[in-house]
Amino acid sequence: MPSALFTPLKLGSVTIPNRLGMSALTRNRSSATVPNDLMKEYYNQRAAGGAGLIVTEGTLITRQGTEWPDAPGIWDKVQIDEWKKITDAVHAHGSKIYTQLWHLGRVSHPQAPEQIAAGVPVYAPSAISARGGKFRFIEGAPGYVTPTELPDPTTIIAQFKQAAVNAKEAGFDGVELHGANGYLVHQFLDSTANQRTDKWGGSVENRARFALETLKALIEVYGPDVSIKLSPAGGYNDMGMPLQETIDTYGYLLREANKLGLSYITLVRYSAWLDPEYDGKKRGTVHDVIETFHSYLADTPLFVNSGVTPEEAEELIGSGKAAGVFMGMNWLAHPDVGKRIQAGKALDNQPDFTTLYGGVEGNPGAGYTDYKAAV
Template sequence: MPSIFDPYQLHDLTLPNRIVMGPMTRAKATPEGVPTPIMATHYAQRASAGLIITEGTWPERRGQGYFDIPGIETQEQQDAWASITRAVHDKGGRIFLQMEHTGRVGHEVNNGGTTLCAASDVPADFKIFARDDGLVQMTTELHVLSTDEVWEVIDKYGKAAARAKAAGFDGIELHGASGYLPHQFLSDDANRRTDEFGGTPEKRTRFMIEVLTRLIEAWGDSHRIGVKISPAIRYNGIVENEVEETYSILLDKFNELDLAYVAFQTPESLRSLSGLSNDDLADGEIWHRFPYEFIRERYRGTVIASGDLTKELAQNAADADKADLFVFGRAYMSNPDLVERMRNDWPLTPVDMRRGYGGGEEGYNDYPTWEDQRAADPSRPIG
């Protein structure tokens, strides 16, 4: 029975343990999407994770749904990311870039006034945090991509992947979940196209598969390209009616592509994260059939689970062979040494979510390790 503290062979990449720092948007980049030095400190502090996956990062400006989130479209952004990957590698860590194009999800006040693009003229019925304005309704003015423009977007993913490789990342995770652009293409509600990218479940999977193919070409190795999905989760206004059919096709194609891994997110975690009272976040019945049974049975490669995990839940899931690697999100925000804390049963520092997004190092880089806490206060109980 593998322990979550045992090494894991992710193809040619050896992970020293099975604990993954999940992708977390923190809005610490410049308004133009250039990563900042405090991000290097943050990720390097967490280098003992088996694998770090960065916050969602846009391959083109139109795909920047949220304010101050980083891009990987320009040389300046690439150079700034190179400092971050170097800092993580210097501490012995491994880091994948999460590539996130938010499509119809967003607001012009967050991306420098760029019109959002979408598969079809179907605005997301959901709210979003806008710079200075708090929670607002998402933009309804969308540019519908022509067929040629869809191929151009796919191309941009490829160019961004080349930059990610040049910046020294160990791989890329395509964000195919949470109602963003690839998920919009999968959905029979958001995607009403009649060209080769819509009309049937097979055609609706095409965008994600073409993007993955382009990422693999740019990288030159499919084992360094992973993908995150969230079947049937109604987050960011996404609605899916042909879930089983669509995801069966998708998972079969993932097998053919021989990817690094498939990651998925639970609706429970999205509900608690969104801060919105949306009872519609997931179809409970489908959810229960999907992640732990459907994905595991249908997909032959490495599976990463995420959502409200504890050390015990992750170990139980490993014992039952439900997944191979385990994402910790919020616990990683406030515990840079999460692996050591869980391994030694040291207490975890609770996260202050009021400092979740934006701002500087406060609530970001000032969470101590357990050893620093003990040194400052030796009377602290050990466990």
């Protein structure tokens, strides 16, 4: 029986060679905020290893005080030029590549060097701090702080749009809006982080406005080659609403997003590993995200993310529940996930979590570009 996973799929204006995507993985290997040759090698390896669609690590749309001090950006010409080298390398293998556009919102820190350089406060939908956080490169390893309420959200939407313009110049096939994991878009959606009383908060429609208006701005640049990643069940970065409110919020958002002609929407399933515990209780909203929401996307390809096995990928795609899947941790430790699956070889490299975010002193490629492909 032919593999459903390894059939081409048209997404927006491009066709990906298979339905196996590499999801965004923060790896802290840029030169400050500028992509570099080591990153080029990393993405080149994974395109050669059979990724049909690569989504870059979260890419900052403007200077921000992230917990990840060597996360890349896409707001200036130097960054654009270095990303172009990476997109060219990926395209040489027949793969496609999106960049994930990222604004952290309240989980930046005002004492981080990039936030100081930006000269602006840490902005969020409301002046409500997230619990947690550990900025190890700042003295005392402080946690998250109370942010400044964003006076005019359209200023950030304009930054997302400019980042899309820059991404197009850099040769990306499309852009994925990071709407998951407790970052800015997610903060607007979640009533525990967004308690505004203007048109950007309160009702389901108002809390979804920021995500939808940002998607529309990105479409003005990229047409159908725009996507969004969402984690309705996730508690990461102190997110999570009661179940019915979650269903109402994401149901509305997905119904409206389904009308926009997006290339795909990624839904991240619940993961206990990424769900923090506060006061003895997990923060997320445990439910079956795919069963709950897949019917809202009749006109938009659905990609499933989080803990997907090759066997499950075949079932999800073959049954029509999903158009494709994203894997993350498997791509971390295996540069050749696609080729291994096609050849029936095991995904048996063990990831080294001590080198996940930066390698070892003097060797940033350790645990990054030195994982072995199957012979």
